[in-house]
Amino acid sequence: MSGYDIEAVCKKYIGFETAVSQGRYPVEYDPIRRHCHMVEDSNPLFLDPEYARKTRYGQVICPPSGWLAMYFASLGPWPPVFESLVPMVPTPGKRIVNMSQEVEWFVPIKVGDHLSVKRRIVDVYQKSISIDPEAVWIVSDSIITNQRDETACIVRNTLLTHRTPEEVAAAQAQGARP
Amino acid sequence: MKQPQVYWEDVAVGQDLPGFELEITPKRLYLQISGSQDWYPPHFDVEFARKAGHPDIFMTTGFTQAALVRVISDWMGDEGWLRRFYFEMRRQNRPGDLMVCKGRVTNKYVRDGQHLVECEVWAENAREGVTTPGRAWVILPRRGDSSA
Secondary structure, three states, rough: OOOOOOOHHHHHHHEOOOOEEOOOOOOOOHHHHHHHHHHOOOOHHOHHHHHHHHHOOOEEOOOOOOHHHHHHHHHHHOOOOOOOOHOOOOOOOEEEEEEEEEEEEEEOOOOOOOOOOEEEEEEEEEEEEOOOOEEEEEEEEEEEOOOOOOOEEEEEEEEEOOOOHHHHHHHHHHHOOO | OEEEEEEOHHOOOOEEEEEEEEEEEOOHHHHHHHHHOOOHHHHHHHHHHOOOOOOOOOOHHHHHHHHHHHHHHHHHHOOOEEEEEEOOOOOOOOOOOHHHHHHHHEEEEEEEOOEEEEEEEEEEEOOOOOEEEEEEEEEEHHHHHOOO
């Protein structure tokens, strides 16, 4: 055992909310184009300003991907102004894998919008995986708002954090040592 | 490929959505970094991935979500609205795989005046079968709606 105190971590972090972080740049055409390009998405609503102008949106909108919304709200600026959940929430391992996402959409995100994000920790628990008996799972909500303080979407992410097999073996060897 | 506008009345439970295939080539790996801006090393650094216990590098959450969302947005038309979307990254799509993205209508109903359609969506490959199951809740226009 690593001595990791899951109860103390839960007590301290579940319900914790970050401050609001605003993306440095507004929603722009080219990141949307690159996002579409990677999956061969040729939808003109996401790519063609002339086409989009004639739709009910009046402007190019983002594909309804929570990942892209997060990009504009947080990850676009450099240097980043967005603190990752690890190490915000202490965990035995620093390797991460996104296990699931749920996105609820309320209003479209348009080119020119300026997005912000606030996150809250919904749950933290330990559940073993094949390579790490002390893997920690973090469930968080990211609430993404636009410049009118409208909630555009809420992204619920379940993040698995784990140690490498080497780290697990080293911890087990240390634990077995008299 | 974008499809003509679909209307709630015309949707049948059990119908398949037009899907598509994406070859996971070296070029696609670069495209996914460009498109997702996900710089976490297991998605491009084989040694880093293996040290973490993965057999190989694998496609990102952003890439996978974009592909599954495209199954819906290609189909629902400009007047459709993806209200809610859920997916699980259960297994991996890796270099050399043909990632096949599909969807199917599982339910349709009216709730709070909104005409909803539920779909299952998923990605699969020949090596793993279904890698990424998901669900989508879509609001569709009715024929004769003034906005449609």
